[in-house]
Amino acid sequence: MKFGITLSVAALCAGMASPALAQFQKPEDAIKYRKAALSVMGTHFSRIGAMANGRVPFDAKVAAENAVVVETLSKLPFSAFGPGTDKGDTRALPEIWREQAEFRQAAEKMQAEVSKLAAATRTGSLENVKATFGSAAQSCKACHDNYRKD
Numbered sequence: 761m762k763f764g765i766t767l768s769v770a771a772l773c774a775g776m777a778s779p780a781l782a783q784f785q786k787p788e789d790a791i792k793y794r795k796a797a798l799s800v801m802g803t804h805f806s807r808i809g810a811m812a813n814g815r816v817p818f819d820a821k822v823a824a825e826n827a828v829v830v831e832t833l834s835k836l837p838f839s840a841f842g843p844g845t846d847k848g849d850t851r852a853l854p855e856i857w858r859e860q861a862e863f864r865q866a867a868e869k870m871q872a873e874v875s876k877l878a879a880a881t882r883t884g885s886l887e888n889v890k891a892t893f894g895s896a897a898q899s900c901k902a903c904h905d906n907y908r909k910d
């Protein structure tokens with residue numbers, strides 16, 4: 761009985777932890793998911809940007825908290841660009857599916873730059889944050905320029 765409960769709890773936790781990795785039920789679920797992840801990532805990235813650009817006072821703790829969110833979310837969207845998710849409520853360009861290796865590489869570049877930014881926030885130094893923010897922003901923009909409509 762106790763073992764059964766343990767197994768059920770384990771199954772429940774696995775179910776909660778895995779949606780990012782699991783297949784999506786419908787293409788529109790994947791589209792909604794990747795847009796949500798990118799939107800929340802952008803929100804938290806912009807909060808670091810506001811500090812890097814001097815629009816709001818630098819708070820090392822807040823910067824680091826935002827960077828953890830950005831770094832975590834940077835890993836999520838790309839499982840949601842599977843086959844059949846090129847049509848619908850999306851600005852994703854067909855190049856994503858035509859140039860999958862290049863798209864993957866651009867995603868990995870962004871993830872690497874975001875990790876560098878996150879590491880910089882953990883030093884507590886605004887100079888370090890400034891030194892890494894620009895490349896991270898450029899890696900976001902590169903994908904928008906190449907793979908997003910408008």
Ligand code: ASC
Binds near residue numbers: 801802805897
């Ligand atoms: C942001 C945000 C992005 C990037 C990009 C950088 O704050 O939401 O998508 O920066 O605009 O050029």
